[in-house]
Amino acid sequence: MNQKSPSKAGTKRPSNRPEDERVSIGSSFAYGFQHVLSMYGGIIAVPLIVGQAAGLAPNDIGILIAAALFVGGLATLLQTIGLPFFGCQLPLVQGVSFSSVATMVAIVTGGGGLPAVFGAVIASAAIGLLIAPVFSRIVRFFPPVVTGTVITTIGLTLMPVAANWAMGGNKKAEDYGSMANLGLAALTFALVLVLSKVGRATISRLSILLAMVIGTLVSVVVGMADFSKVGDGPVVAFPTPFHLGIPTFEIAAIISMVIVMVVILTETMADILAVGEIIGTKTDSKRIAAGLRADMVSSLVAPIFGSFPQSAFAQNVGLVAVTKMKSRYVVAAGGLILVLLGLLPILGRVVAAVPTAVLGGAGIVLFGTVAASGIRTLAKVEYRNNMNLIIVAASIGFGMIPIVAPTFYDKTPPWFATIFHSGISSAAIMAICLNLLFNHFKAGNSENQSITVAGTGRRVVTEDDLKCLADGDRFEGGKLIDAEGTEVPVQFAQKSPEH
Template sequence: MSNPEQGQRPSRTINQDPEAMPPLGKAIPLGIQHIMAMFAGNVTPPIIIAGVIGATTGEQIFLIQVALFVAGIATLVQTIGMGPIGARLPIVQGTSFGFLPVALPLAGTFGLPAVLGASLVAGLLQVGLGAFLKKIRHWFSPVVTGIVVLLIGITLMPVGLNYAAGGVGSDNFASPTNLGLAFFVLVVTIGVHQFGRGFLKAASILVGLASGYILAILLGMVDFASVGDAAWFSIPKPLQYGLEFQLTAIIGMTLIMFVVGLETIGNISAITIGGAGRQAKDRELSGGVMADGVATSFAALFNTLPNTAYAQNVGLITLTGVVSRHVVTIGGILLICMGLFPKLGGLVAAMPHAVLGGAGVVMFGMIASAGLKIIQECELDQRAMLIIAVALSLGIGLPAVEAISETMPGQAGLLLKSGLVPAAVAALVLDAILPGKPGRQQPSADEAVASKSEDAKSNV
């Protein structure tokens, strides 16, 4: 007599289940790994904006503190959720690089309060976008979301290499010491991931970062001055800079918000497909985009730049296969602690960029790989190939030829300079207007469950 369970699809492992909770002894290091992976990206935008507005050292420390605190709160909104808000997936929120091309000139012209006011409005609009996402989800076919995720990875690759070289503007940029340290982290990460087992394999990025940090200390490359200057405990103050509402700033930030929302859709799809092995559910996509908007408006109230789902952590999830949202919840709590206890954040801030760059080479490449995996879901006929060709040409070519964006007036030039904005728009428009689009995309996870339920009823 055959076993009735034979032939059935095996159940997902604990690593692939967002609801699973690994033992704390494993979950805490995995949460720390997520924080170390996103830390530099989270604190770099406020450091850059501080330079534009001429902030003092104390103001710069404050901007870093609120960026950490807001990222922690926003991450908990994604992983734990509030009603319909939040994807309830392992999504790490952090300060968005995507808004910088618009935020920097706006801050220089109108001041930081105008940027924060525009961010508040853009975040509220993004909540509305997420609320109606189910009705417009057909706009975001696998070819569109896959292109966006692929370009996110490609866009971040130079960032990873710049970190590996020591960080743009550093005195010893691309020195043999920096490149050697980054290469050491890369080799350790690859070796642990390939030859490690169980938890060690899942924590390969953390092992690589920790090993590189220790080596950097031994080489005398770590400056702990930021730890000494930071306070032991400090509660972030909202509305420290106030809010101003300038129409030009609101328009610019709203345009970028739409693209960042598209990035979030791509990131959520990359998590569920690359990590959990399934399509994203409608409620996950809608809740994730709404949480992005809530986080952006909340960030504006707490004096920091818009928040978004972090692509580098998507790469980490794809690499390790650990999809537990509770692991990222632990990471969010740690971020809040760093925001309340600035010295903790100072310890991570002291890590040389080269260490982070060695891990970034792997993680950012994994994001691009996840994008390719999403694109594979659609039939790669001549129509799809044409959309991919045009979008990639714009997404990669425009940033490489900055003279084109510099000839465009005002905000148009800024939008073209990013490459991701015109590529995403081109993919959306071409997918909508080119003939031959499949009448029905592959059903979402919600639809699949409903279909199975109806089949079961009909078979009774």
């Protein structure tokens, strides 16, 4: 018996993890394509912005976009499938981090050009790879009051992106915010809700993808989508190493990019914890370290092909929550699609032709789901006779500052603005610090520290708790005893990391 048990445990363990669920190849690529659609606008935005800032020709900007797709796909495969010590094996989509845009544009316009950007990314990613294990060890400082706050903030900070997409995506366009764009976004939004409600399980899970397809078809009929340029340009193209210049290493650029890498590490760890919470799987320090190392290795390799720092995409965390499709192999299929899009620019041009307003309508549901998942986590937090309510309030408020006032940090030192310009990193840093201050360093804490503390300390038993009890049950000496004097087994909940 003792010899067989390890064998059985070894064979059953993978199937016990929700992320190891296997689905058919067709379903995997259908759901994977849905992941690609939900993040496509975000992954191509960075190379577009940086390429334009560098004054590149359209063909060279196209190379940056192809490289972003190609490297993002490889990074996704590494993160989901994993190698020893690399990859958290969770359904996380990787792509070019938007947190690095401001710093890279500053390096480009400051005279360094793209070679200085590539050199700074390589050097800072190497440093990030070294410090990744340090980040993984602070997971015990991420109890539900912190993770719930960060997940909620991730969803809230993404809402302006969805709104911008719904209005058309290009603020300089004449039809930006037009009734046509808003109507198309509203149609897609409504389709997501209808398909989620009335469809079968498969249709409900594919509601985002189907809504986007239907929305795109409607846009073609009314003349709001243009697929005429899909045939322009090469059909197949492989990202050429160092096509846009050999990296140069400038100290100032590297220092500023190291700060960005710290922000990316913080955001990726928050996404790992978020998706782990959503799918209901364990995310310990070892797994987080593997995920962060995959992030940094991908960022280290990216400049070779002409791409930029990689990080997990928060909008795809929302898609996991919406579809309830927890399998990492589904996201791995999305990674393969990204690689193909990078090698087959014609496929990328097809996806790029999907109207931005369609993406916006679906994005409202996606990003809202992320925030709702965070609220669900916060519902598990104990608020009586502690400062957890203050932690949540202050952290979310602090995280919203750069969202509602984008120029708030413009006159602060560049390194400070780089860190706190991201609402996600702002909320994460504040939540971690306040949790340490109030829940770990308790010296000086009083019983009721604030008038805003929820609860009076009065004991409360829920209705569900009462339903589990029978007449005559009693609690004695730490044991639950029934009316006949027999002990009733008690299954204790797993302790929160906060304890």
